[in-house]
Amino acid sequence: MRNVSILLVSIMILLLAGTAMADQKVYGKGVSGKELNVISEILADPDVFIGQTVRVKGIAVAGCAHRGCWLNIASDKEGQTIRLQVKDGEIVFPPEIIGETVIAEGVWTANQYTLEQTKAMCAAEARKEGKEYNPEEVITCKTAYQISGTGVLVVKK
């Protein structure tokens, strides 16, 4: 009985060590190919890509601190980012990923907001940037584009 216990514990430790040493820089399903879309090209004509699987590369510059359910990925153009959203709990991005260069894959989607929601978003943006906000100036509804992410791979720069 004692030998069996020792054997079981040893097997478990070996399996755990194997898991811990495995490549942990893959989140979700990872990425399925090498061809990349250019972020600035997607953002230049976002409606063209709706429903398509896209794969982008960039620095993860911001993330959801609470649940790790989204990342902002830096574009090839300064000041431009793309949002990668994943299902809550399905993939959890830790804070360590911020600053890393990642390849993210998912489906490009568009969410149409109502005028009320658009105004609320503009107000929040203005607060964040310390700018003045006039709700009367917001007359068109906003469409938020994002990648509904299925996987991320952390790569060396």
Add this chain to the structure above:
Amino acid sequence: MKKFRKVCRWLHREAGFLAVGLTLVYAISGIAINHAHHWDANYSRTEEVLQIEPVGILPTAEAEPLVLDRLGITIPVKGIWRDSETLLQIFLDGVQYDVNLESGRVIRQGFAKRPLLYDVNFMHLNSGKKIWTVIADTYAGILILLALTGIFLVKGRKGLSGRGGVTMALGVVLPVVYAVLIRIQ
């Protein structure tokens, strides 16, 4: 019945010993995660405001070395990002600097894994998947076994037909009532 009770006692004892460590992991993490809306159970975070001599609105390639020098950063950075005309972000392991190039105001945000809690939460939430899924499922099975065999350990007044039965009913009624309440809300 006597033999059945004997088997239950044996199973409960052996499985019980095996479950001690894992129960502590899940219980400690359970308390931490229950209060996830009050605090970050995995990471401790810090934020401080610093001031450096402003480098001015320069192209990123020119601003970058100046900022790194003025912040005294000599180790390799993970990444640098020009978020806007005035904001340059510098990412290092566990630290992020948001540098206002115009004013020289710097926000330094740091984070670190909480000792022990990060690890138990990682296990509890099965963040690693793979082999831990098997271990966690096995543990759940052991808990079911402990619960069922526990019912038959004691006979008489303190057992299922007496006080034990009443406390067991309480433990069953509690989640049932709660489930009903959240459904009718």
